[in-house]
Amino acid sequence: MSSLEETKYILKKYNIKANKKLGQNFLIDDNAIDKIVASAEIKKNDLVIEIGPGLGTLTSKLLENARKVIAIELDEKMIPILAERFKLYNNFTLINEDILKVNLKQLILDNNVEGGEVKIVANLPYYITTPIIMKLLEDKLNIESITVMVQKEVADRITEAPGGKLSGAITYSVNYYAEAKEVTFVGKESFIPSPEVDSKVIKLKIRNVPPVNVLNEEIFFKIIRASFMQRRKTLINGLVNAGIIKDKEKLEQIFKQINLDLAIRGEKLTLEQFAELSNLIAKSI
Numbered sequence: 049m050s051s052l053e054e055t056k057y058i059l060k061k062y063n064i065k066a067n068k069k070l071g072q073n074f075l076i077d078d079n080a081i082d083k084i085v086a087s088a089e090i091k092k093n094d095l096v097i098e099i100g101p102g103l104g105t106l107t108s109k110l111l112e113n114a115r116k117v118i119a120i121e122l123d124e125k126m127i128p129i130l131a132e133r134f135k136l137y138n139n140f141t142l143i144n145e146d147i148l149k150v151n152l153k154q155l156i157l158d159n160n161v162e163g164g165e166v167k168i169v170a171n172l173p174y175y176i177t178t179p180i181i182m183k184l185l186e187d188k189l190n191i192e193s194i195t196v197m198v199q200k201e202v203a204d205r206i207t208e209a210p211g212g213k214l215s216g217a218i219t220y221s222v223n224y225y226a227e228a229k230e231v232t233f234v235g236k237e238s239f240i241p242s243p244e245v246d247s248k249v250i251k252l253k254i255r256n257v258p259p260v261n262v263l264n265e266e267i268f269f270k271i272i273r274a275s276f277m278q279r280r281k282t283l284i285n286g287l288v289n290a291g292i293i294k295d296k297e298k299l300e301q302i303f304k305q306i307n308l309d310l311a312i313r314g315e316k317l318t319l320e321q322f323a324e325l326s327n328l329i330a331k332s333i
Contacts, residue, residue: 275314
């Protein structure tokens with residue numbers, strides 16, 4: 049049975065519809081599903097955490113490849129469907145919870161005593177993509193990779209090189225924690241119901257060590273966020289307006305110290321320049 053036929057059957061059987069409030073769009077493209085699983089490079093000893101399994105179309109493929117799959121689903125209506133569908137699988141655990149509230153460090157600790165790699169796979173709701181990705185990265189989990197499907201524009205921003213035309217705050221933040229690459233394009237027709245925009249699958253391979261030396265990560269990320277909150281302003285004015293450093297003259301001296309143009313905008317900086325700038329600011333305040 050194809051994913052399309054399967055999805056239609058389950059929706060009819062349980063008499064349910066996609067929850068617009070939760071941004072639900074059910075993936076029905078078998079080719080996309082196969083590419084997600086293949087790019088995640090799941091091995092027999094791996095623990096997979098799936099965020100937002102929905103009807104379980106992707107889950108069934110993950111269960112065939114992983115030692116264990118923990119599915120975290122917010123929508124209560126999906127829980128009995130998933131529980132019934134995978135009741136015979138001894139490598140399946142279902143959690144009805146908001147991913148932003150789950151203690152993932154403890155969850156991994158409790159479920160990975162075998163010591164295999166931990167991989168996160170998800171088809172993320174568009175409205176909450178960035179908070180989820182940043183939580184997964186900022187929690188500094190003991191994971192190997194994150195393979196997710198997101199809105200095309202978000203994927204393009206994340207996989208852009210820092211300082212590139214499409215770069216934004218998330219570009220730099222993700223690049224600090226992981227190597228991001230595009231896996232595949234997924235058109236809007238690959239879902240039921242069809243969203244208004246296309247999607248892409250991306251893979252974030254977690255770095256063992258950040259690519260730059262940062263003295264104070266809190267200041268580093270504050271500077272990055274501030275530089276993109278007011279993109280039309282110069283970086284100096286953006287940082288002063290954000291209250292990161294109130295003495296404009298002192299900030300200008302720091303810029304001169306690392307040969308930064310006083311009129312430069314944040315989007316033009318490399319990750320290394322942001323690190324250098326944040327280190328000097330951290331030392332001065």
